[in-house]
Amino acid sequence: MIPGYISILLLLIVSILWATGWRDILLPNMRTGWTAAVALAIAVLLAFPLWTSPIASEPAVEVHVSAWLLLAASAILLWRTAQDSQRGYLMLCALMLAIVWGSARSLYSHETMFYWMDPLWDMPLLAGLLCGAFTSDSRHQLVLVAWGAALGEFVVALFREGVIHARIGAWEWWDSVAIAFCSAVAVTVLLKAARAVGVWISAAWMYVRGGRSS
Incomplete structure (x- = not known):
């Protein structure tokens, strides 16, 4: 599949x-x-092609300016919308997401037969499920996905043998971010819908029972 196609389609x-x-x-x-x-x-x-190398000793680790913008925007979003007690929790969730993201991608790079749907889709979908479990606020989900995906690339690079290489902000990276964020939003919407249906069924059941008792 053409890199960037999924991002544009989901957008x-x-x-x-x-x-x-x-x-x-x-x-x-x-x-x-x-x-x-x-x-x-x-x-x-x-x-x-606006690439930067944040680590002087590792020029193969590159971050695109667009990724820097997303990370900066998500950091501002975290600072302005989360309470003091939430910030530490969300940063810890982003770190856990990065570890899971990077570990799974490293595993797929060595052995691709143990995948669920597709090596490109599995990790973003799992990240979306985790984000939906961590928080239901779409703003905080964006923060978790952005920083989890960025830090996850460093985790992948650390597991690789030889030269450390990472390109944060490439089209493939944006595809993963788009899939993960849309998955997180979908999980939240489905949970809210299930909760609303449960409340409606409970209210209908109580109404029926009340009608019979009277």
Whole structure:
């Protein structure tokens, strides 16, 4: 599959749903202006080969400027929306997500036969499930996915033999981020729907029982 195809496809789907009134269901805590500005800036930056090497001793570890923007935006989002007690918890969750992400990718790089759906999809889907379990706030899910995916690349690089190599912000990386974030949002929506159905069934059952007793 062409790198970046999944990211663009999911972005189009989310944009259509957002424009047709599904924002309050899918991403109720995201502000339209802020989200559109960051997404547009990332799309523009991805058109240019703006790579940086944050570690001077490891020039093979590269981070694209678009990834830096996402990490900075998610850090600001964490600082402005999370309480003091939540920040430590979310940072710990991001670290755990990075360890799981990097370990699974390292395993797939050595042996690809033990995959669930597809080596490209398995880890992002698992990350989305974990994010949905860690928090139901879409803003915090974005923080976990962004930092978990970035730190996970370093974990993968550490497990590799020989030269440490990582490209954070490549199209393949953005595909994983998009899959993980959409999976986390989907898990949250499904849990809310299941909870609402459960409440409705419970209320209907209590109404039926009340009607019979009277």
